[in-house]
Amino acid sequence: MFQNRTYRTQSKRQGLVSFKATVKETDLYIQARSNLAEQAVRAALHAREMIESYLAVDPRFLTSFVPLREKFPAPPIVMEMIRAAALCNVGPMAAVAGAVAEFTGKALLTASSEVIVENGGDIFMKLDTDAVFGIYAGNSPLSMGTGVRIKAGNSSVALCTSSGTLGHSKSFGRADAVTVISSSCSLADAAATALGNIVQTETDVQRAIDRGVEIPGVSGIIVIKGKTLGAWGEVELVRL
Numbered sequence: 001m002f003q004n005r006t007y008r009t010q011s012k013r014q015g016l017v018s019f020k021a022t023v024k025e026t027d028l029y030i031q032a033r034s035n036l037a038e039q040a041v042r043a044a045l046h047a048r049e050m051i052e053s054y055l056a057v058d059p060r061f062l063t064s065f066v067p068l069r070e071k072f073p074a075p076p077i078v079m080e081m082i083r084a085a086a087l088c089n090v091g092p093m094a095a096v097a098g099a100v101a102e103f104t105g106k107a108l109l110t111a112s113s114e115v116i117v118e119n120g121g122d123i124f125m126k127l128d129t130d131a132v133f134g135i136y137a138g139n140s141p142l143s144m145g146t147g148v149r150i151k152a153g154n155s156s157v158a159l160c161t162s163s164g165t166l167g168h169s170k171s172f173g174r175a176d177a178v179t180v181i182s183s184s185c186s187l188a189d190a191a192a193t194a195l196g197n198i199v200q201t202e203t204d205v206q207r208a209i210d211r212g213v214e215i216p217g218v219s220g221i222i223v224i225k226g227k228t229l230g231a232w233g234e235v236e237l238v239r240l
Helices: 037-057 076-088 092-108 185-198 202-213
Strands: 017-023 026-032 115-119 122-126 131-134 146-150 157-162 177-182 218-225 228-233 236-239
Touching: 017 037, 026 037, 026 092, 037 076, 037 092, 076 092, 076 185, 092 115, 092 122, 092 157, 092 185, 122 185, 146 157, 146 177, 146 218, 157 185, 177 185, 185 202, 185 218, 202 218, 202 228
Parallel strands: none
Antiparallel strands: 017 026, 026 115, 115 122, 122 157, 131 146, 146 236, 157 177, 177 218, 218 228
């Protein structure tokens, strides 16, 4: 989770209402057609309750750095995290921020045709018009100078970013930013973590991209380390 959240104030969309939903450690920044804060809090709380109840069944779910098999009955959000972790070869909690963002966002889509839910750099969105999102990459000279255009469509899109030089989230790498695009926010979150673990120096950027290409469901990748940027897939980069 990024400590610097000034990017939130720089991402406001015209015609949408911005609000926050906070439940324990979960801190969501949301944009929708109207203020749906109460609905968002309820959805985020439900998501957390499902995950926390599963921890009583399998405490390893919280601490494992490798994929785990599900112990039935597993709530839907837990199953999503387990599947994403298995595809990316990481622990299931690598997908938690994206999973909560998506669960909350889908709940809000019943009341708003356009929704953006950001959870510590992981974004679930359903857009009526195209949007450009800047990539915050800490001290890299490319930070907030490069953006990615997300096309409007009938389906939701996830844009998740992991960093080895920013925030509190566990990373074994030193990437300034690894951003993954997918239709699944859980998968994008887990994949960003997995690819970020690969990057120690600028020479690892291509290796991370090569690994990401192999993950089913990943549609776009952006890797930033220092002055080096690599991209693959359905990615339209924009100079900010």
